[in-house]
Amino acid sequence: MPEEERSLVGWSRVADSPEMLETIKKQKRSAMGCAFVFALLFPVGFLIAGLFSDEMPLSEALTIGVGLGLFVLTINLWRFAGMDKRAWDGVVVKKLEKRHYKRAxxxxxxxxxxxxxxxxxxxxxxxxxxxxxxxxxxxxxxDVGDRVRYHPALETYEKYDKSKDDVIYCNVCRRRNPIRNNRCDYCKNLLFK
Ligand SMILES: [Zn+2]
Incomplete structure (x- = not known):
């Protein structure tokens, strides 16, 4: 796609570009790898604790470790399933601030x-x-009234009308870029415009 043709009003075609699809695939692969390694750390960690600590019997340590590992894995698999869903569009209807208290x-x-x-x-x-x-x-x-698209594969949002903006957020690494950029200053991926 010639970069000068990119308009600031309208949904970006970058999301469906071969380059972005490849980026999404790679990101997902590495996120899944991390999730499995992370899930495996629990049983391994508790196995070591069970072997070397007198306070925790080995069987108990293994049960907790495997349980926590499966728990973390389930949460991640649930998240990955959400990434395969279709994008949705909507309109911002309200912005609010909510103060929460917690007893320290x-x-x-x-x-x-x-x-x-x-x-x-x-x-x-x-x-x-x-x-x-x-x-x-x-x-x-x-802002209220803005049309927004959610990209589940990247878990990030895109604004329909970017013509009044000075900045744009990278849909891959989420960092802020000047609107004139076509690629993210940080991760070098194409910006959604
Ligand atoms: Zn980026």
Whole structure:
């Protein structure tokens, strides 16, 4: 695709480009590899603990280790299944801040704020993007009324009309780039525009 033809209004064709499909495939392969290694660490770790610690019988250690490993694996497989779903489109209908309190051990109440973007999909469902203060990129990037597409394979969002923006978020590594970029400064992947 000639880069100068890319418009700032409309869904990007980058998502379906051979290069991006290849990137998605590679990312998924390495994420799956990590998930299996990570899941395997639990039984191995508890096996070692069971062998060398007097406080934990080996059988108990193995049961816990295998249990935790399977638990982590299940969560990851569930996540990977979500990545195969189709993209959905919607409109931002509301942005809100929600303060949460949690009791800290020293008796003081700690609080944190969740930044929530509510999106009404074309199918009539409501989706939420929930972020915290230091990662509230989408909360600042999206406005009420914006049309948004979710790319499940990358678990990131794309704005339909990027023409008024100075920045664009990389759909692969999620970092912020100047809108004039065609490739991400950090991971060098094509930006969705
Ligand atoms: Zn990037």
């Amino acid at each position: 051990e020293d008796g003081y109440n700690e609080s944190y704020i969740e930044y929530i973007v509510l999106i009404r999909t074309d199918q009539g469902k409501t989706k939420r993007i929930v972020e915290r203060k230091w990662g509230r990129d989408m909360y600042d990037y999206l």
